[in-house]
Amino acid sequence: MEYSTDITLLWPPLVYGVAVVLVVSGMILISHFIGERHSENATSKPFESGIKPTGSARLHFPIHFYIIAMFFVVFDLEAVFIFAWAISLKETGWQGYIVVLIFISELMILLFYLWKIGALDFGPNTKAILKAYHKKIKTDQR
Numbered sequence: 847m848e849y850s851t852d853i854t855l856l857w858p859p860l861v862y863g864v865a866v867v868l869v870v871s872g873m874i875l876i877s878h879f880i881g882e883r884h885s886e887n888a889t890s891k892p893f894e895s896g897i898k899p900t901g902s903a904r905l906h907f908p909i910h911f912y913i914i915a916m917f918f919v920v921f922d923l924e925a926v927f928i929f930a931w932a933i934s935l936k937e938t939g940w941q942g943y944i945v946v947l948i949f950i951s952e953l954m955i956l957l958f959y960l961w962k963i964g965a966l967d968f969g970p971n972t973k974a975i976l977k978a979y980h981k982k983i984k985t986d987q988r
Contacts (some may be wrong), residue, residue, distance in 0.1 A: 913965065924953055 901902075931938065931946045960966055 917960075917966075921953070924949070 927949065928946060931942060934944065
């Protein structure tokens, strides 16, 4: 196979690249010159549907939110695999059925394990709180 070094094959991508660079540069320059330049007290505050801000937007979220997100991603991906299996059910036959049963069994074992170690308990541990409360009361009464 011969490669052609003809310049007519190179000019369309070059023209396109130059046009992209010119358009992006033009948009940045125009926005720089016609953009607003003022610094007022309300400029740096977040705005949400006309509601006045009540505090900083930089909040520390408990780790539970990230754990829930990871569980969602893990179990959502499994749903995608099961959906793909359901689409190809006729092609996979009994062998595919047995494999997906093993897969779902592993998911159930994982879910049971997470439940047993307390990874799904996101609220305060009321028994531990009551135990600490009763211990505190007993020490205060002495």
